[in-house]
Amino acid sequence: MRIALFDSGIGGLTVLSHARRVLPSEEFLFFADRDHVPYGTKSVPAVRGYVREAFRFLVEKQGADAVVVACNTATSVAVDEMRRLYEVPIIGMEPAVKKALAQDGERRVLVTATPITINGEKLRRLVSAHDTHHLVDLLALPRLVEFAERREFVSPRVEEYLWNALAPYDLVHYSAVVLGCTHFNYFKDTLRRLLPKAVGFVDGNEGTVEELARRTGLCTMPAGTQMASCRFFESGRPVAGAEPLARIESYLARAARMEEIV
Ligand code: DGL
Numbered sequence: 001m002r003i004a005l006f007d008s009g010i011g012g013l014t015v016l017s018h019a020r021r022v023l024p025s026e027e028f029l030f031f032a033d034r035d036h037v038p039y040g041t042k043s044v045p046a047v048r049g050y051v052r053e054a055f056r057f058l059v060e061k062q063g064a065d066a067v068v069v070a071c072n073t074a075t076s077v078a079v080d081e082m083r084r085l086y087e088v089p090i091i092g093m094e095p096a097v098k099k100a101l102a103q104d105g106e107r108r109v110l111v112t113a114t115p116i117t118i119n120g121e122k123l124r125r126l127v128s129a130h131d132t133h134h135l136v137d138l139l140a141l142p143r144l145v146e147f148a149e150r151r152e153f154v155s156p157r158v159e160e161y162l163w164n165a166l167a168p169y170d171l172v173h174y175s176a177v178v179l180g181c182t183h184f185n186y187f188k189d190t191l192r193r194l195l196p197k198a199v200g201f202v203d204g205n206e207g208t209v210e211e212l213a214r215r216t217g218l219c220t221m222p223a224g225t226q227m228a229s230c231r232f233f234e235s236g237r238p239v240a241g242a243e244p245l246a247r248i249e250s251y252l253a254r255a256a257r258m259e260e261i262v
Contacts, residue, residue, distance in 0.1 A: 001216060004029040004064035006054050009037035009149050010251050011182030012070030015093075017255040019068070019209045020230060021223035028230035029062055035235040038145040039073045040114020040181065047116065051078035052085075057236045059086050066216050068208060069093060072113055072180050076120040089215040093204050095123060095180025098130045100202040104175035108135045109202075113180030115140040123180075141165055141184065148183040151247075153254065158190055171196050179203040186254055188261040200262060 003023070005016050009032050016030050036042070036050045051074045058064045066089040069075045069082070075092035083090050095117065100109045117123055118140040127136050143161050152158060179185055179201055188201060213220045232239035232248055239245060 001065045001218065002027045002029065002063060003066050003068065003212065003216075004031060004058040004062065005068045005070045006031045006033075006051075006058060006074070007069075007071040007182055008033045008039040008050075008073065009145070009183065010248075011145070011148065011185070012068075013248065013251045014182050014185040014255040014258065015068065015070040015205050015208055016230065017252050018205050018223070018259065019212065020228040021226075022209060022220040023213065023218055024221065024224070024226040024228045026218065026228050028228050029058060029064060029233065030230055031058055031233045031236075033235050037149055038114070038142065039071065040116045040140075040145060041142050042116075044077045044116065047074060048078045048081065050074075051082065053236070055082050055086060057233070059088055064088060066091070066212065068212055070182050070208070072182065072204075073116045076117045076122045089212075091208055091212045091215060093182065093208050094126055095178050096202045096204040096207065097123075097126050097136060097178060099204075099207065100176040100178045101130050101135065103200070103202070105133070106135075107175035108137060108173050109176050109178060110137050110139055110169060110171075110174055111178040111180050112139045112141050112184060113178075114145065115142055117180055137169065139165060139169075141181070144187055145181065145183045148186050151250070153186050154190055158187065159194070162187070162190060162194055166194060171199055174199050176200050176202045185258050186251075188258045192261055205259075 005012050039047045068091045072093045079092040095111050118138050
């Protein structure tokens with residue numbers, strides 16, 4: 001089966017890294033909208049336009065049999081329209097609020113995402129459906145997307161940005177930080193140093209791949225060394241050449257390392 005994963009940028013590679021290892025026999029396409037990243041600080045109509053373009057390319061030109069929107073921001077504003085336009089299974093991503101609340105239910109949960117996701121109607125509805133004890137706080141971290149896109153993962157600037165953003169929260173009262181943007185997974189090592197040990201990470205990556213398997217009737221395998229093939233595109237252009245492919249490989253390697261951090 002030809003499965004497309006789509007994100008504004010390199011965040012979706014954190015989902016691909018997992019998907020390729022648990023579905024090693026499938027054929028993957030990865031689309032990063034490099035011309036338009038970041039999405040999270042742009043206008044909603046602009047993002048909807050970019051997502052339409054990406055779907056036209058992936059479904060109509062590349063013949064994808066299923067599309068994973070590995071982007072919480074695009075899911076927030078455009079997935080409903082895409083489901084009306086296309087018949088292929090479309091798997092979106094939403095911040096894993098329900099999972100985080102189910103894990104504890106007493107301590108607070110800090111949901112981090114881009115400004116579009118944080119201010120979106122979809123997240124508001126998700127929180128009001130599950131946060132019956134008013135335990136959820138929302139925090140936009142748009143600069144993490146910029147840092148990730150320029151491969152600045154561990155630096156005094158990243159640390160200072162996160163330190164200041166987290167300062168208003170008394171983190172001893174929290175059980176989890178929800179990584180509600182796929183770009184944020186790249187910063188788990190820095191976040192781990194800043195957060196108390198009792199605060200865990202919750203993201204939607206594994207759940208999304210399980211949902212992909214369920215919707216397409218595929219069977220996942222325990223992650224091993226075998227990996228599915230993948231063709232990479234940047235805003236519709238095939239990625240070719242040693243340097244750009246090496247850059248993607250370095251993101252994938254970091255994504256795999258970050259998956260180990262809980
Ligand atoms: N990686 C995306 C997400 O999961 C969006 C990042 C951006 O382009 O702002 O929301």
